[in-house]
Amino acid sequence: MARMDVVSRTAANRRLLADFFDGLEEDQLDARSLCDAWSVREVLGHLVMPVTVGLGGFVVQIVRARGSIDRASEALAARLAERPVAELTGLLREHADLKVPRPMGQLADTCLHLRDCARPLGLATDADLADWRAVLDWFTASRASGFVDRRTLPGLALRATDQDWSWGDGTEVAGPSEALAMTVSGRTAALDDLTGPGVVVLRERITR
Secondary structure (H helix, E strand, O other): OOHHHHHHHHHHHHHHHHHHHHOOOHHHHOOEOOOOOOEHHHHHHHHHHHHHOOHHHHHHHHHHOOOOHHHHHHHHHHHHOOOOHHHHHHHHHHOOOOOOOOHHHHHHHHHHHHHHHHHHHOOOOOOOHHHHHHHHHHHHHHOOOOOOOOOOOOOEEEEEOOOOOEEOOOEEEEEOHHHHHHHHOOOHHHHHHOEOOHHHHHHHHHHO
16 A cells, blocks of 8 residues: 555544544443453553654653563553543544554554454444455565564465455465454454464464
Protein backbone atom coordinates (compact mmCIF):
# COMPACT_ATOMS: atom_id res chain seq x y z
CA MET A 1 0.00 0.00 0.00
CA ALA A 2 1.13 3.55 -0.71
CA ARG A 3 2.09 5.54 2.38
CA MET A 4 -0.96 7.82 2.12
CA ASP A 5 -3.25 4.80 1.79
CA VAL A 6 -1.81 3.40 5.00
CA VAL A 7 -2.26 6.70 6.80
CA SER A 8 -5.84 6.98 5.54
CA ARG A 9 -6.73 3.44 6.56
CA THR A 10 -5.13 3.89 9.99
CA ALA A 11 -7.23 7.03 10.48
CA ALA A 12 -10.38 5.13 9.52
CA ASN A 13 -9.51 2.39 12.00
CA ARG A 14 -8.87 4.87 14.81
CA ARG A 15 -12.38 6.22 14.26
CA LEU A 16 -13.76 2.67 14.18
CA LEU A 17 -11.95 1.92 17.44
CA ALA A 18 -13.38 5.07 19.03
CA ASP A 19 -16.92 3.98 18.11
CA PHE A 20 -16.20 0.46 19.35
CA PHE A 21 -14.96 1.55 22.78
CA ASP A 22 -17.76 4.10 23.17
CA GLY A 23 -20.24 1.27 22.76
CA LEU A 24 -18.87 -0.92 25.57
CA GLU A 25 -20.31 -1.33 29.06
CA GLU A 26 -18.15 -1.02 32.17
CA ASP A 27 -17.87 -4.77 32.66
CA GLN A 28 -16.72 -5.17 29.05
CA LEU A 29 -14.10 -2.45 29.49
CA ASP A 30 -12.78 -4.22 32.58
CA ALA A 31 -12.62 -7.64 30.87
CA ARG A 32 -9.23 -9.12 29.97
CA SER A 33 -8.10 -8.56 26.42
CA LEU A 34 -5.96 -10.98 24.40
CA CYS A 35 -2.96 -8.89 25.48
CA ASP A 36 -1.87 -10.59 28.69
CA ALA A 37 -0.88 -7.39 30.46
CA TRP A 38 -3.99 -5.36 29.64
CA SER A 39 -7.71 -5.16 30.21
CA VAL A 40 -9.85 -3.90 27.33
CA ARG A 41 -9.78 -0.45 28.92
CA GLU A 42 -5.95 -0.53 29.07
CA VAL A 43 -5.75 -1.46 25.38
CA LEU A 44 -7.59 1.80 24.73
CA GLY A 45 -4.95 3.55 26.85
CA HIS A 46 -2.25 1.97 24.71
CA LEU A 47 -3.95 3.05 21.49
CA VAL A 48 -3.95 6.71 22.49
CA MET A 49 -0.27 6.67 23.47
CA PRO A 50 0.95 7.79 20.01
CA VAL A 51 -1.31 10.85 20.16
CA THR A 52 -0.71 11.80 23.82
CA VAL A 53 2.86 10.83 24.69
CA GLY A 54 5.76 12.30 22.74
CA LEU A 55 9.00 10.48 22.08
CA GLY A 56 10.68 12.33 24.92
CA GLY A 57 7.99 11.30 27.38
CA PHE A 58 8.25 7.69 26.32
CA VAL A 59 12.03 7.72 26.70
CA VAL A 60 11.61 9.02 30.26
CA GLN A 61 9.21 6.16 30.98
CA ILE A 62 11.68 3.63 29.54
CA VAL A 63 14.36 4.96 31.88
CA ARG A 64 11.98 4.58 34.82
CA ALA A 65 11.28 1.02 33.66
CA ARG A 66 15.03 0.30 33.70
CA GLY A 67 15.28 0.07 29.95
CA SER A 68 12.27 -2.18 29.32
CA ILE A 69 10.11 -0.94 26.45
CA ASP A 70 7.39 -3.46 27.37
CA ARG A 71 7.19 -2.34 31.00
CA ALA A 72 7.22 1.30 29.94
CA SER A 73 4.37 0.71 27.50
CA GLU A 74 2.36 -1.22 30.09
CA ALA A 75 2.78 1.52 32.69
CA LEU A 76 1.78 4.29 30.30
CA ALA A 77 -1.25 2.36 29.04
CA ALA A 78 -2.43 1.73 32.60
CA ARG A 79 -2.00 5.39 33.51
CA LEU A 80 -3.87 6.62 30.43
CA ALA A 81 -6.66 4.09 31.02
CA GLU A 82 -7.51 5.92 34.26
CA ARG A 83 -8.95 8.76 32.16
CA PRO A 84 -12.64 8.70 31.14
CA VAL A 85 -13.33 6.56 28.09
CA ALA A 86 -15.04 9.45 26.31
CA GLU A 87 -11.90 11.56 26.72
CA LEU A 88 -9.72 8.83 25.23
CA THR A 89 -12.02 8.08 22.31
CA GLY A 90 -12.25 11.82 21.68
CA LEU A 91 -8.45 11.90 21.38
CA LEU A 92 -8.54 9.01 18.90
CA ARG A 93 -10.99 10.91 16.71
CA GLU A 94 -9.25 14.27 17.09
CA HIS A 95 -5.86 12.84 16.11
CA ALA A 96 -7.06 10.10 13.76
CA ASP A 97 -5.04 11.51 10.86
CA LEU A 98 -1.79 11.75 12.84
CA LYS A 99 1.22 10.54 10.84
CA VAL A 100 3.89 8.70 12.78
CA PRO A 101 7.10 6.84 11.90
CA ARG A 102 6.65 3.25 10.75
CA PRO A 103 3.09 3.74 9.42
CA MET A 104 2.48 0.03 8.79
CA GLY A 105 3.10 -0.63 12.46
CA GLN A 106 0.30 1.76 13.33
CA LEU A 107 -2.09 0.13 10.84
CA ALA A 108 -1.26 -3.31 12.22
CA ASP A 109 -1.77 -2.02 15.77
CA THR A 110 -5.27 -0.76 15.00
CA CYS A 111 -6.29 -4.03 13.34
CA LEU A 112 -4.81 -6.35 15.95
CA HIS A 113 -5.86 -4.43 19.04
CA LEU A 114 -9.44 -4.05 17.81
CA ARG A 115 -9.67 -7.84 17.69
CA ASP A 116 -7.67 -8.23 20.93
CA CYS A 117 -10.70 -6.62 22.55
CA ALA A 118 -13.58 -7.77 20.33
CA ARG A 119 -12.65 -11.46 20.27
CA PRO A 120 -12.80 -12.15 24.05
CA LEU A 121 -16.04 -10.13 24.24
CA GLY A 122 -17.61 -12.22 21.47
CA LEU A 123 -18.09 -9.16 19.24
CA ALA A 124 -17.79 -9.21 15.45
CA THR A 125 -16.37 -5.70 14.96
CA ASP A 126 -13.41 -6.04 12.61
CA ALA A 127 -11.08 -4.19 10.24
CA ASP A 128 -11.58 -4.37 6.48
CA LEU A 129 -10.21 -7.31 4.50
CA ALA A 130 -7.99 -4.89 2.58
CA ASP A 131 -6.39 -3.83 5.86
CA TRP A 132 -5.73 -7.43 6.86
CA ARG A 133 -4.23 -8.09 3.42
CA ALA A 134 -1.81 -5.18 3.88
CA VAL A 135 -0.91 -6.41 7.37
CA LEU A 136 -0.31 -9.97 6.14
CA ASP A 137 1.83 -8.67 3.27
CA TRP A 138 3.90 -6.69 5.76
CA PHE A 139 4.19 -9.54 8.25
CA THR A 140 5.40 -11.99 5.60
CA ALA A 141 7.64 -9.60 3.67
CA SER A 142 9.55 -8.08 6.57
CA ARG A 143 8.82 -10.36 9.53
CA ALA A 144 7.66 -7.06 11.13
CA SER A 145 10.01 -6.74 14.08
CA GLY A 146 8.02 -6.35 17.27
CA PHE A 147 4.97 -8.04 15.75
CA VAL A 148 6.17 -11.37 14.33
CA ASP A 149 8.90 -13.58 15.78
CA ARG A 150 11.39 -14.38 13.01
CA ARG A 151 11.15 -18.10 13.95
CA THR A 152 7.39 -18.30 13.37
CA LEU A 153 7.04 -18.52 9.58
CA PRO A 154 9.91 -20.55 8.02
CA GLY A 155 8.66 -23.69 6.26
CA LEU A 156 5.00 -22.67 6.35
CA ALA A 157 2.56 -21.65 3.62
CA LEU A 158 -0.29 -19.30 4.58
CA ARG A 159 -3.57 -19.15 2.66
CA ALA A 160 -6.52 -16.86 3.34
CA THR A 161 -9.95 -18.42 2.89
CA ASP A 162 -11.86 -15.13 2.73
CA GLN A 163 -9.87 -13.40 -0.01
CA ASP A 164 -7.32 -14.18 -2.72
CA TRP A 165 -4.13 -14.05 -0.66
CA SER A 166 -1.41 -16.60 -0.04
CA TRP A 167 2.26 -16.72 0.88
CA GLY A 168 4.99 -19.36 1.08
CA ASP A 169 5.42 -22.86 -0.34
CA GLY A 170 5.76 -24.99 2.78
CA THR A 171 3.24 -26.77 5.01
CA GLU A 172 -0.17 -25.13 4.66
CA VAL A 173 -2.02 -23.12 7.27
CA ALA A 174 -5.39 -21.83 6.02
CA GLY A 175 -8.08 -19.64 7.52
CA PRO A 176 -9.66 -16.19 7.61
CA SER A 177 -7.25 -13.29 7.09
CA GLU A 178 -7.88 -11.96 10.59
CA ALA A 179 -7.15 -15.33 12.20
CA LEU A 180 -3.95 -15.76 10.18
CA ALA A 181 -2.64 -12.33 11.18
CA MET A 182 -3.66 -12.73 14.82
CA THR A 183 -1.99 -16.13 15.10
CA VAL A 184 1.18 -15.21 13.22
CA SER A 185 1.59 -12.31 15.64
CA GLY A 186 1.32 -14.68 18.60
CA ARG A 187 -2.37 -14.75 19.55
CA THR A 188 -3.23 -18.35 20.43
CA ALA A 189 -6.95 -17.52 20.63
CA ALA A 190 -7.19 -17.55 16.82
CA LEU A 191 -5.59 -20.98 16.34
CA ASP A 192 -8.91 -22.82 16.39
CA ASP A 193 -10.05 -20.85 13.33
CA LEU A 194 -7.18 -22.27 11.25
CA THR A 195 -6.88 -25.56 9.40
CA GLY A 196 -4.16 -27.51 7.63
CA PRO A 197 -1.16 -29.65 8.60
CA GLY A 198 0.91 -26.56 9.41
CA VAL A 199 -1.33 -25.58 12.33
CA VAL A 200 0.46 -28.03 14.64
CA VAL A 201 3.82 -26.47 13.74
CA LEU A 202 2.46 -22.95 14.14
CA ARG A 203 0.93 -23.78 17.52
CA GLU A 204 4.23 -25.13 18.80
CA ARG A 205 6.11 -22.07 17.62
CA ILE A 206 3.86 -19.42 19.14
CA THR A 207 3.38 -21.24 22.46
CA ARG A 208 7.01 -22.12 23.17
